[in-house]
Each structure stands twice: as C-alpha cells, then as structure tokens.
Amino acid sequence: MLKVKFxxxxxxxxxxxxxxxxxxxxxxxxxxxxxxHIQYGPLNLSDESYWGRLADHxxxxxxxxxxxxxGNCVAFDISPRMDDCMPGSVSDEEGRLGYCWMHHFKxxxxxxxxxxxxxxxxxxxxxxSEWASKNELNxxxxxxxxxxxxxxxxxxxxxxxPETPNDQRVAIALNMANKKFE
Ligand code: SF4
Numbered sequence: 001m002l003k004v005k006f007x008x009x010x011x012x013x014x015x016x017x018x019x020x021x022x023x024x025x026x027x028x029x030x031x032x033x034x035x036x037h038i039q040y041g042p043l044n045l046s047d048e049s050y051w052g053r054l055a056d057h058x059x060x061x062x063x064x065x066x067x068x069x070x071g072n073c074v075a076f077d078i079s080p081r082m083d084d085c086m087p088g089s090v091s092d093e094e095g096r097l098g099y100c101w102m103h104h105f106k107x108x109x110x111x112x113x114x115x116x117x118x119x120x121x122x123x124x125x126x127x128x129s130e131w132a133s134k135n136e137l138n139x140x141x142x143x144x145x146x147x148x149x150x151x152x153x154x155x156x157x158x159x160x161x162p163e164t165p166n167d168q169r170v171a172i173a174l175n176m177a178n179k180k181f182e
Contacts, residue, residue, distance in 0.1 A: 015085030071109030074119035
C-alpha cells in the first residue's frame with residue numbers, strides 16, 4: 001500500500017531511452033529477435049512458419065497463438081505519455097507501435113514474442129509511469145544477495161550471448177530476478 005502511495009507521488013518520468021534513440025532501439029529489437037527465449041516476430045506477418053513455431057512453443061494451435069500479440073501484452077505501452085516519447089507516426093495499416101517494457105524497444109501491435117503475458121495494453125499514463133518507476137525502485141531496493149545474483153546472471157549472459165547489447169542483458173537479468181525473488 002505504501003509503495004502505491006509513493007508511486008502515485010512520483011513526478012512524470014522521462015521517456016525510455018530506446019524510444020528516442022534509433023540505434024539503441026534497433027540493437028535491442030535485433031537482440032529480441034535473436035534471443036532463443038524471446039524470438040520477437042514475425043518480420044513478415046504472413047510468415048506461417050513463425051506462427052507454427054510459436055504455437056509449438058506454447059503447445060497450442062496457430063489460431064490461438066495469433067491471439068497473443070504485443071497489442072494485448074501486459075508490457076505493451078501505448079499511453080499518451082509514451083506516444084509523446086515516439087519521434088514519428090506510430091500507426092500503419094497493420095496496427096501501431098508501442099513501447100515494450102520487458103525488452104526495451106518499440107514493438108508492433110501485430111507481432112509478439114515468447115515472453116508474451118496477458119493483461120495489456122498499457123493505456124494509462126499512471127500505469128506507464130508506474131512501470132518506469134518500478135524498474136528504478138526495483139534497482140534501489142534489491143538486497144545484496146539479489147544484486148550478486150543479477151551480476152552473475154549478466155556475466156553468464158555475456159558469455160553465452162556476446163553479441164547481445166549490455167542493456168539488453170541487464171533487462172533480461174532484471175526480469176529473471178523479478179520472477180526469482182518476487
Ligand atoms: S514482451 Fe510483450 S510487448 Fe514485449 S515484445 Fe513480447 S509480446 Fe511484445
């Protein structure tokens with residue numbers, strides 16, 4: 001309860017860096033496409049092999065898999081606050097761009113990834129700010145044990161996936177720590 005009160009008093013947060021930095025956004029998106037546990041896609045929406053692979057991964061059929069998209073993922077931020085962070089148009093004939101808080105890049109509502117989770121999209125400025133705040137607060141409130149675990153995980157990811165940008169490795173390690181220590 002205290003945490004909710006504290007969050008509600010936080011000032012409006014700055015835009016996430018990848019939303020405005022094309023190079024960083026591209027690096028994070030490419031890492032999300034390549035990472036075995038993320039597999040962001042498909043590049044071509046009519047790529048049936050991707051949807052088949054996704055259905056196999058989730059042990060379901062393709063029609064069901066196609067209903068779990070960035071557009072309804074819990075991490076997909078399309079709040080007015082986030083729209084203001086986007087440098088250009090966010091819409092096209094297939095859907096729209098939003099910010100992915102899980103993997104830190106601008107993803108498309110008609111695509112998806114292996115870590116999709118129900119409950120989105122984020123449409124409210126307050127919820128968007130809370131996601132941003134939680135990332136920062138989680139950093140500050142972690143115990144030494146958690147911080148040590150995260151450091152080891154980042155080192156492990158660096159060894160296993162040397163091409164993955166460091167901020168992407170940090171984001172992955174933080175997500176894993178959130179689940180492990182929740
Ligand atoms: S975590 Fe959600 S919003 Fe991010 S890429 Fe995956 S499906 Fe899209």
